[in-house]
Amino acid sequence: MVRAIPRDERMCIGGDFNGHIEKDSNGFQAVHGGFGFGDRNESGTDLLDFAVAHDLSILNSFFKKRESHLITFSSEGRNTQVDYIMTRQGDRRWWRDCKVIPGETIVAQHQLLVADINFRNKLIERERKGTPRIRxxxxxxxxxxxxxxxxxxxxxxxxxxxxxxxxxxxxxxxxxxxxxxxxxxxxxxxxxxxxxxxxxxxxxxxxxxxxxxxxxxxxxxxxxxxxxxxxxxxxxxxxxxxxxxxxxTAYKRMYEHLKTQEREHDMFKIVKAREHRRKDLGAVKFIKSEDGHVLVKE
Incomplete structure (x- = not known):
């Protein structure tokens, strides 16, 4: 399934892999950043081999964090790291951060793992439909x-x-x-x-x-x-x-026109429009009784 994804597409893989990748890289420098947690087990080795085979990197291990921001699974006093986020190594320049948010429990015993990644959209020139308007x-x-x-x-x-x-x-x-x-x-x-x-x-x-x-x-x-x-x-x-x-230049020309007698009514239009914009309410509607009092009840 991973090999079926085109190389020019962005790919993020995240989940609980039940593997411990160890604190140090130890032979997996290309996919392991050297900031892991705990000891490596067989599932962790399989995960690292999988990352090498598909040119992926484990984001958790590339950012130096305190232990509370590395532990993704806690149970009965045992703390481990089994949740990971992986992306292509070619996208490494877009990585910004990856850490665990302590206290943000998504499911029982697991902590929330968050990665900040910038993806730049490609500019695509395409013809847009619209209606021509008179200038x-x-x-x-x-x-x-x-x-x-x-x-x-x-x-x-x-x-x-x-x-x-x-x-x-x-x-x-x-x-x-x-x-x-x-x-x-x-x-x-x-x-x-x-x-x-x-x-x-x-x-x-x-x-x-x-x-x-x-x-x-x-x-x-x-x-x-x-x-x-x-x-x-x-x-x-x-x-x-x-x-x-x-x-x-345009405002200067407009002010010169407003000084003339034939443009005097335009000045009042501008003042009136500005006065309306300063009001909080666009329109106030009410009903008065025959004696001129505003009705406030049904």
């Missing part, structure tokens, strides 16, 4: 004027149509004009959302940061990972700086 965030500046001019020049409704047909035709034309003017998203979920301060510089910096991160995750050479990690940190700093500059 309504571009409804500003020159594109706003262009959008207005296109709508004014179009004949959105015909007199001979009824109200439903007129509405459907108008909605289709407005949607098509918006797509042609503002563009549409790719429809792939998980992408960065285009906010009102988003620009091409930010998009380029974010894309560079994502490419650097993918290269870092795919690299398995430790020496190359050092250089890729520095490149990713640099791309991350540049992306953060670009986002900060874009936000500052």
């Amino acid at each position: 309504w965030g571009n409804l500003k500046d020159d594109k706003l004027s262009l959008f207005k001019d296109k709508l004014i020049s179009m004949n959105l409704a015909r007199a001979e149509d009824d109200s439903c047909q007129m509405w459907e035709a108008m909605a289709k034309k407005i949607t098509q004009v918006a797509k042609d003017t503002f563009g549409v998203t790719t429809g792939k979920p998980g992408r960065h959302k285009v906010t009102w301060w988003w620009n091409e510089v930010v998009q380029e910096k974010i894309r560079d940061k994502q490419v650097s991160f993918r290269e870092l995750m795919r690299c398995t050479n430790e020496e190359e990972r050092v250089g890729l990690k520095e490149a990713y940190k640099k791309a991350k700093r540049e992306a953060k700086k670009a986002v900060s500059e874009a936000k500052s």
Whole structure:
């Protein structure tokens, strides 16, 4: 069964093997870390031979612990170590810790054995399905004027149509004009959302940061990972700086617009929205009597 598991898959084997692997490795340095407990018996030798045959290692023996964190079985004053966790030797760099938690009894006489292992997921490029959306965030500046001019020049409704047909035709034309003017998203979920301060510089910096991160995750050479990690940190700093500059520029432009008379009502909208967010309750519903008192009983 163990040989049937592909080599590129992670494997953990844990259980009560009724074997004592001894305190020292003594001939089994590849699978025994030298931090065991007690004396070796025949079942323990069979377990070590099994680990050697399948290129496994016993995690319990690779972390130096006090005796209370090594003993997995206690009965009538006798303490032994019979429970083990084994994984492939090629995954040794992902091991973090392995010990017994005293007092956490799972079954009678056995103690809880815990191993901390990091498993890094592989990045898989796959196509995700989604719905393209109109980039309504571009409804500003020159594109706003262009959008207005296109709508004014179009004949959105015909007199001979009824109200439903007129509405459907108008909605289709407005949607098509918006797509042609503002563009549409790719429809792939998980992408960065285009906010009102988003620009091409930010998009380029974010894309560079994502490419650097993918290269870092795919690299398995430790020496190359050092250089890729520095490149990713640099791309991350540049992306953060670009986002900060874009936000500052956008907010500055917005504040300048708010000072004008035609933008005065927008200021009240912002204040009202912020006031609503500061409240603990989104809405308070109650019923008053004819004399204006709030009813609190059925």
